[in-house]
Amino acid sequence: MLSGSGAAAAGTAPWPALREELQIHPAGANRDGSPAWHICDPVRNLFFRIGWLEFEILQRWTAADAETIARQVGAATTLAPEPQDIAQFQGFLARHQLLRAVRQKAPMPAWRWLLNNYLFVRIPLVRPAQLLARLLPWLSWLFTRWFAGLSAAAALIGLVLAARQWDTVEANLRGALSWEGVLGFAGALIFSKLLHEVGHALVSTRHGVRVGHMGVALLVMWPMAYTDTGESWKLERSRHRFAIASAGIASELVLAAWCTFFWAFLPDGDLRNALFFLATTAWVLTLLVNASPFMRFDGYYMLTDALDFPGLHERAGQQARRCLRHWLLGLNEPVPETLSAGFRRFLIAFAFATWIYRLVLFVGIAVVVYHAFFKALGVLLFIVELGVFVGRPVFAELCVWRERRAEIPRRRRLGWLLALTAAALFVLVPWHAGISAAGVVKAGAEQPVYSPFAARLVSLDMTNGQAIAPGSELLTLDAPNQAEERDKARALATAYTRTARGALGLDDGPAAKLAVAEQLAVRWDAESRAREAELLRLRLVSTYAGQVRDVDPLVRAGTWVGPSQLVAMVVDGRRWRVEALVPERDRQRLSTTMPATVIVKGRTRKLEGRVVAIDNSPVKRLPHMLLAQDHGGPIALNPTLPKKDLRPAEAWFRVTVEGETDEPLSAVREVRVHFEGVRESLAHGWLDSALSVVIQQSGF
Known part of the structure; x- marks a missing residue:
């Protein structure tokens, strides 16, 4: 147990005391061989890794004075701390709530808690420690070498056989786009993720780590299972922590291996479809999501344990921020920690890759959040998402630059001032005119050639590419019915005209016969002229000079064409x-x-x-x-x-x-x-x- 008390000097702030319930455990050695320990916070089930200097400071915390503690540590060890080192460590303890606060911290408002945590909320459901302890002896064969070898062989055989049946795999994937396929993948996802968490829990229990609880986490309002394996930090050997972190992925890969193997041999049916869903879900999601080291999923903890470098994201971020400030502002900050040049370059590259990955991910989450709600709330949450998870970290770094602007070399400040001025002119000055x-693009003048009504083609002298002058005759059409009706109307008009003339010499009722004959003569003469006008419409001429295109190859002399049939252009x-x-x-x-x-x-x-x-x-x-x-x-x-x-x-x-x-x-x-x-x-x-x-x- 860690405990501490201290008396305040006159006129100074009281020396803070450590929380009495804190515990400290050995944590093996760091990468440089120096010893390490873990501060355990049993109330929150959190663990904080510290080094030799921090451990020595905690051992003398009751001295209640930074200079005294620094002097005692320097006298008893080969370390040479300064009082500011003790002050920095005190700030670390205060930030992580490991000190007894003199004044109770005000509770966080509900709106602020929801703003910070609506993307990821944990809901504990069960405490499985006793059940896992009973199951472990019955499942010990899962951890044997012969089972691992059989699973690897099943995976190899299954993948080879699946590759030879790739047409069947593609057909199943296309069939998965139906509602039945979506439900099948959803069920497979639930089963594989439950098995994933059970794998974490079993390996934790096997290494003596108590599983505090298991439950459901809401990630962007999407439910997913989780297992609390926080106490794995009690383990001194990093390979044991690596085994716990990789147990979930290993469980899903074993599931995928055996499902792929049996799918290759089973006949078509519901069981084979279920195995296909399980294998596909386990292979794809495990490798694409859980194995990613850029978020705090299994891949991150596996990489952390493989490197034996706790706090990988934070420590890599410190190295990248120092490098970024040096590149952009010319600030020469002290090295956060002593590392080899190659490993430091790896951390910097890893931090930049993490930032880019998270930027893309958070923008994608913002789009998902936008589409998940009605428009007004979706826009609001979209802005909040980008502001909190993208804008806030950038703004915090800019604030640090502003506070340290006096340390920036004059030439660098002048260069940035000129660059920002140029950027402002580029963005704000209305120079952009191009659209x-x-x-x-089409021809500006096009004359489609149609028959005005159903007619017979007498001759077609046009060919594709032929030059046409204005007024040139394009087609010779004939309408026999129209011509017959015209001739009939002409004959009747002539006959009634003669009748009207003959009625003038009659003694009995000449006026009435004359009027009727004249009316019929006018009627048939009008119809004759109308028929003639219709026949004149069959004479198609070009209205301007151009070229003939798109001549209908089926049209030739003697064929009939309708008013909707395009003959040429x-x-x-x-x-x-x-x-x-x-x-x-x-x-x-x-x-x-x-x-x-x-x-x-x-x-x-x-x-x-x-x-x-x-x-x-x-x-x-x-x-x-x-x-x-x-x-x-x-x-x-x-x-x-x-x-x-x-x-x-x-x-x-x-x-x-x-x-x-x-x-x-x-x-x-x-x-x-x-x-x-x-x-x-x-x-x-x-x-x-x-x-x-x-x-x-x-x-x-």
């Missing part, structure tokens, strides 16, 4: 039109008559044109399938609608650009259009985008 947009390729799509923010910076540069995909020559129209509402359908991502384009389609609808996932506005070129365009092509819009700063654009996303997604 780039995706689009498609007459295209003036020297005039072109581009339909480009821009987001709303860029649309506001554009105006008509603005020049535009068009770069056609696959061509080196640029096209110069002008904006002729800007839509005020977003497009409902892409101008061409070439712009869709599913066809190699840059614009994503709405995943909730059929692909054939070409409905974009976001709001895009059409900008029409027209121009002329000496070299005719031969087909519809994908292009990239560059505009010189109204100048805007990058900060303004970023702010507009952020506000639009917040307003749109929050539902305000």
Whole structure:
């Protein structure tokens, strides 16, 4: 037991006493061979590793004075501590609540506790120490070499046989995308993770470590089992702690090995499907999640025990922060601890990898949290997540830089001032005018050749690529029924005209017969002219000069064509039109008559044109399938609608650009259009985008 008391000198703060319930245990040796101990806090079930100097300080804590303790340690050992070393260790004890506080610490507000802990909450359920002690003798064969060898052989044989049945594996994976597959993976995940925690508990009990409790932890509101193996720090040998830390992964790998082995031999059925789910879940999640050393999962503790370097994240972070401050600010801080140059470089690289990994992970968690709740709360939690777990550590480091700004060399400060000024000018000055947009280019003038109504083709003299002059006849069509009706109407009109003339010489009722004959003559004459006008519509001529394209190969003399059948196209390729799509923010910076540069995909020559129209509402359908991502384009389609609808996932506005070129365009092509819009700063654009996303997604 550790205990301490002290008297305060006059006019100074009272010397703090150690908590009476603290315990100290030997912890083997450090990497440099020096002895180590663990301070055990039985109330919180926490352990803190200390070295020889800290142990000697604790042995003389009752001296109640930093200078006295430093002098006594120096006289009794080969150590040479300074009073500030005792003061630093006192701060360590105070930060970790190992001292008896003179004043009771105010309880943390509920909102602050929820803010710090809503991502990870532990709920203890059982205390399995006695049950594990009874089970261990019955399961001792699991820890034998022959079982490990058999499991390794089963894994090798199973993987080889699975590779030879890879088509079956792929079929099972595709079938797992159904609701039955999701439920199967969920059940396999629960079973494998329970076995994972039982493995930790059994190995802990085997090495004499008491398992305090087992329960459920909520990780981003997702339940997962956990086992309290905190007392493993009592073990002096790091290989024993490594065995406990790796027991969960080993259990899942053994499960995966035997499931893969039996799956390769069993016939199709529910049992084989269950083994497939268990094997896949154990192989994938164990290697991707639990084996990661960048979070405090099994992989981290395994690496810590393998290196025999407790507090790996914190100590590596200290080395990386010192290195970062030296690189960026020119600060020459004392080395946090004595390590070899190679191991120090490893710790620095590991710390930077951990920071990058956590940045990606926390951003991903923020996105998950955003989608897990309704919009307003999702946006709020997204901001809180990034602010607490990404912004707060960065802000804390910046505060340290600010406090130590007087230590930064003048040349380094001047360099950073110039760099920040340049960055501010780059972001705040409205120099950015360029707008780039995706689009498609088409011929500016296109004349589709259709028959106005059902007609028979008399002759077709057009061929693909043929040059057509304005007013040239394109097709010769004939409509026999229309011609017959026209001739019939002409004959009747002529007959009734003669009848009307003959009625003038009659004595009995000439006026009435004359009126009827004249009316019928006018009617049939009008129908004759109408039929003639319809037949004149069959004479199709070009309205402008161009080239013939897309002639229907099935159309030839004597065939009938309908009004919906495209016979050919007459295209003036020297005039072109581009339909480009821009987001709303860029649309506001554009105006008509603005020049535009068009770069056609696959061509080196640029096209110069002008904006002729800007839509005020977003497009409902892409101008061409070439712009869709599913066809190699840059614009994503709405995943909730059929692909054939070409409905974009976001709001895009059409900008029409027209121009002329000496070299005719031969087909519809994908292009990239560059505009010189109204100048805007990058900060303004970023702010507009952020506000639009917040307003749109929050539902305000």
